[in-house]
Amino acid sequence: MCLIYNAENRAVDAKAHNESLIAHGLTKTYHTGEIEIRALRGVDFELKPGELVVLLGPSGSGKSTLLNILGGLDTPTAGTLTFRDHNLTAADEHGLTMFRREHVGFVFQFYNLIPSLTARENVALVTEIAAAPMSAEEALALVGLEERIHHFPAELSGGEQQRVAIARAIAKQPEVLLCDEPTGALDSKTGILVLAAIERVNRELGTSTAIITHNTIVASMADRVVRIADGLIASTEHNAKRVSASELAW
Amino acid sequence: MRVLNHKLFRELWRLRGQVLAIALVIGSGVAVLIMGLSTLESLSVTTDAYYERYRFAEVFTGGRRVPERIAERVAAIPGVQFVETRITQYATLDIEGFAEPVVGRLTSIPETGQPILNQLALQSGSWIETGRHDQVILNKPFAEAHDLGPGDSFTALINGHRRTLEIVGTALSPEFIYALGPAALLPDDERFGVIWMGREALEAAFDLDEAFNDLSLTLLRGINPEPVIAELDELLEPYGGVNAIPRAEQISNWFVMNELNQNRVVSTILPAIFLAVAAFLSHMVLSRLIATERGEIGLLKAFGYSNIQIVWYYTKLVLAIALLGCIIGAVIGALLGRYSTENYANLFDFPLLIYRPSSTAFFIAVGSSTLATVLGALVAVRRAARLPPAEAMRPPAPAVYHRGILSRFGVTDWLDQPTRIALRQIARWPLRAALTTAGMALSVSLLVMALQWNDTIDFIAESFFYNTQHQDLIVGLAEPQPLNTLHEFERLPGVLRAEPSHIVPADFTVGTRHHRGGLSGVAASNLLQPIHDDESGTDLTVPADGILLGSYLAAKLGVGIGDKVWIDVLEGRRPGGYVSVTDVFETTIAMPAYMNLDALNRWLKQRPVAEYFSLLVDSRSDAELFAKLKEIPAVSAIMVKRAALDAFYETIGAQLLIFITIFTGFACTLGFGVAYNSTRIALSERGRELATLRVLGFTRAEISYVLLGEVAILILAALPVGCLAGRALTLWLARAFDTELFRMPFVIDSSTYGFAVLFALAASAASFGLVRQRLNHLDLIRVLKTRE
Known part of the structure; x- marks a missing residue:
């Protein structure tokens, strides 16, 4: 109950402050040796409060680059990125670190847990430095791992490890949750469990969520589906009704 | 295999920081060994050559007044080869422009040319002329200290008579390599000199016609000096014979041999420490490096490379590092060896110097360091090569951690997560942690050992010059005089x-x-x-x-x-x-x-x-007193405490400064090597972890703490261990240096531990600084997008 109350409050808050993460004309050019790779060619994108967006696209389409820039892991070559009226493109290294620390949660295909810390301690890594975190136990309960909190990563299955990663990402109560192929290394049954955890976080905490996937079935759980090809947004679709993650199958 | 060779060079270049750090540690061990053994060998060879060429005697004795005919009886003792009789006596000298009295050791030489034994290496001028009782040859260091040379003259009070002596030449002698004045601890070339004079002149001066008071002899090859000495003592006893000594106890030779012996101790134990650390470091680095190359090894095997080819590839990598270390070490060692040998040659005033960079040392150093590094690496290579290719190409299973006792009982609850990461890393790989600590502790112990020499020297000075000598001068008499002479001295000015x-x-x-x-x-x-x-x-x-x-x-x-x-x-x-x-x-x-x-x-x-x-x-009357003392016939020697103390610090101080500088440098290199490699490897093993933390919003400073914390804990643990090990090493060294004439006191000031710790921390900080640079360039995205 407490969580839901909290989430509603935050959702109201978010609307009041127009907490959207807004990108305008993002381009990103990499130089590898003499070859120039234009990963993004002018992308406009907005992640609204409480929204769940799925980004679809083939390998090399630029979706990960977009996600990394949105999360403050990378900087665009041109274009602007604003969050809460703050211009993130003008932020320095420290500014981006603070943005990630306070506002963004990441989930990757490879779970990137610290092997020497237990599930609870991996989550506590974040709660110790965040401004208004939930407790590590609460976060793990949210992903259904309250029984496994004292286990080390080596003692957890892949799906469990990914759910610890989700708990770690949302424990700070971020406004934005960015997931890059969160089910890529998992079988379908485990993958659905992980998606369900992300969905629950999105619904109960009102966290704006973006999921990168090449699995089109996942798209049906989103509010909005964005297709990316060759560094540009190819199409955007709104789902009239979100399908629950537990109803997905592949 | 050409492609693999390309890979080899690129790997070496990619790992250049670590390669250099290991090579420097190997180089330190090699350099210390080559320096030590080269100095030792060169000094041994030079001393032997010097002794042989100038026919340094093997047994020394004397008497008050021994008739010359006794020499024939000495020569008849079985085993005796050559006998040389001489007249030796102390005299006070008056050197113009030098207020203090100077002690001269008058030693007779034949007017006709070189003596049979204890010959002189004439450095300038010529031999004395027959019939010229006023001509003398001076030992070179003394002449140089007073800027005297052939053609100059000075006065001496010889058996109560003031004589003006003309210098015709300067010379060196194997008998006075370490020219010690009476009751002196160290050579003082300003206040003690050897004066070679014609035998006739000294016979006349000391009323020793057809008699001698000093005898030296050589023995036939393989003859034990002891029975000869016994017979010699018996023969000379009626003539006030002092007890004969073998060459081993001759004071100059004793000091030279003692110096060589100390060098031998230093050049065996210390390189062993460096080489042990080098072996440990290369083992640590290479085994962890090869563990990270697991996938590539699997790939090579999948292509059909044999285990032997793979092992040979990594062996070459290790050999290249060892070789680089050996080259660095050999060059530095040979240079320092030459410097150190020349330094000794200067101290000892050898007329000849044979510098021989020790080939034995080179082979021992190169052999042991190469063997140690290769063996260390082979363990890891074999482990990787034994895996089936498919398994090798899969990432290794994640490391399994367990909650320790402290954690289970909630003792660690108050620790933050980064600190837990550091502590669990240590608990997970205790051997690795122990080796890092041991390496750093050895560095600290070497620093303690090197730096404590200052304390030892101060202690000796305090003990010998201040606690037991409150006098300003000691006056030695040629012959014992009645006690009431005391009053004459009491009446002297000041x-x-x-x-x-x-x-x-x-x-x-x-x-x-x-x-x-x-x-x-x-x-x-x-x-x-x-x-x-x-x-x-x-x-x-x-x-x-x-x-x-x-x-x-x-x-x-x-x-x-x-x-x-x-x-x-x-x-x-x-x-x-x-x-x-x-x-x-x-x-x-x-x-x-x-x-x-x-x-x-x-x-x-x-x-x-x-x-x-x-x-x-009263020092205000020094000049007057010295002038008076120079005129008293019975005075044969004057020891000025202040001068002795100055000489002590000048000689020992200069020698020690070199020793301390060299070893502090090497010990810091060692500490740097251990800290740099430990952190650098931790970075390559845990780059992913650190990138994750950065993504989670940790600042660079915070992830630096996670990375450096583990090594810092190990280094902090190494400091007290190193101080204790330094104590033990110093004690061992002090005991190894013990002689009947002189004991090394075992003293270490607390400030010495402080400086050793500071040096070790500085070396660690330098290595941390370098690794910290790399943290700033951590590529978050690349690390996270790759599999574990």
Whole structure:
């Protein structure tokens, strides 16, 4: 109950402050040796409060680059990125670190847990430095791992490890949750469990969520589906009704 | 295999920081070994060549006045090869422009040319001319110290007669490599010189026609000197014979050999430490490096490369690092060896120098470091090569961690997560942690060992020059004089107090234990040269009866307070008898035995005499006093304490500064190598973890703490361990340097530990700084997008 109350409050808050993460004309050019790779060619994108967006696209389409820039892991070559009226493109290294620390949660295909810390301690890594975190136990309960909190990563299955990663990402109560192929290394049954955890976080905490996937079935759980090809947004679709993650199958 | 060779070079370049850090540590070990053994070999070879070329004698003795015909009887002793008789005597010299009196050791040489034994290496000028009683040859260091050369002259008080002597040449002699004046601890070229004069001139001066007071001889090859010495002592006894000594006990040779021996100790134990650390470091780095190459090894095997080809590839990688280290070490070692040898050659004034970079050292160093590094790496390579290719290409299973006892009982609950990460890393790989700590501890221990020399030297100076010598001058007489001579000294200008003493040679016997040394008679009211106990820090008074023994002599004889020692005095009427030990005191210098001067004189059944007078002087009257002393015929030697102290610091200080600098440098290299490699490898192993933390919003400073925290904990743990190990190493070294003449006191100031710790921390900080640079360039995205 407490969580839901909290989430509603935050959702109201978010609307009041127009907490959207807004990108305008993002381009990103990499130089590898003499070859120039234009990963993004002018992308406009907005992640609204409480929204769940799925980004679809083939390998090399630029979706990960977009996600990394949105999360403050990378900087665009041109274009602007604003969050809460703050211009993130003008932020320095420290500014981006603070943005990630306070506002963004990441989930990757490879779970990137610290092997020497237990599930609870991996989550506590974040709660110790965040401004208004939930407790590590609460976060793990949210992903259904309250029984496994004292286990080390080596003692957890892949799906469990990914759910610890989700708990770690949302424990700070971020406004934005960015997931890059969160089910890529998992079988379908485990993958659905992980998606369900992300969905629950999105619904109960009102966290704006973006999921990168090449699995089109996942798209049906989103509010909005964005297709990316060759560094540009190819199409955007709104789902009239979100399908629950537990109803997905592949 | 050409492609693999390309890979090899690229890998070496990619790992250049670590390659260099390991190579530097290997290089340090190789350099120390080559430097030490090259110096040792060069000095040994040079000394041998010097001794042989200038026919340095093998047995030395003397008497008060021995008829020349006795020489023939000495030559007839079985085993004797050549015999040389001489006249030697001390004299005070007056060198223009030098206020203080100078002691000269007059030594006779044939007017016709080189003596049979103890020949001179003429450095300038010419030999003395027959019939010219005023011509002399000076030993070169003395001549240089006073800027004297052929054609110059000076005056000497020889047996009461003032003589002007003309210098015709300068020379060096194997007999005076370490030219020590009477009662001096170190050479002082300004105040002590050797003066070679014609035999006839000295015969006339000392009334020793057809007689000698000094004899040296060489032995036929393979002859044991002991029986010869026994016969020699018997032959010379009626002529006031002093006891013959073999070359091993000849003072100059003893010091040279002692120096070589100390070098031998230093050049065996210290390189061993460096090479051990180098082996450990290369093992640590290479095994962890190869563990990260697991996938590539699997790939190579999948392509059809054999295990042997893979092992050979990594062996080449390791050999390249070892080779680089050996080259660095060989070059630095050979240069430092040359520097160190030349430094000794200067100190010893060798007329010839054979520098021979030790090939043995090179082979030992290169062999051991290569072997150690290759063996260390092979373990890891074999482990990787044994895996089936498919398995090798899969990432290794994540490391399994367990909650430790502290964690289970909630003791660690108050720790933050980064600190837990560091502690669990250590608990997970205790051997690795122990090796890093051990490596750093060895570096600290070497620093303690190197830096403590300053403390030791200060302690010796304090103990020898301040605690036991309150006098300003000691005046030595050519012959013992009646005690009432004391009053003459008391009346000299500026003299505030004078005290007599007398030293006689004696044999000390307890059961089967035996010692030959000096027995010093000192006045009961002795204030100027107190008998100081280094242990209690108090001065002892000499009892009316009985003797006081230095602890080393007491230990040699196996006696304590209250025990009796049989003493045979080897002078005068040669009395013998039991004497009780009334006290034992701690001292670092020699093996002294003291008794009351009056008691000694009574025992000798002679009128009270003294041979030495200690003077406390008002320094304002120095010039006047020195001028007077130079005129007193009976004075044969003057020791100025301040000058002796200066000489002590100049000689030892210069030598030590080099030693301390070299070893501090090497020890810091070692510490840097350990810290850099430990952190650098931790970075490559845990880059992913650190990138994750950065993504989670940790700042660079915070992830630096996670990375460096683990190594920092190990380094902090190494500091006390290193200090203790340094203590042990110093104690071991001090004991290894022990001689009858001189004990290394075992002193380490607390500031020395402080400096050792500071140096180690500075070396660690430097390596941390370098690794921290890399953290700034951590590619978050690349790390996270790759699989674990």
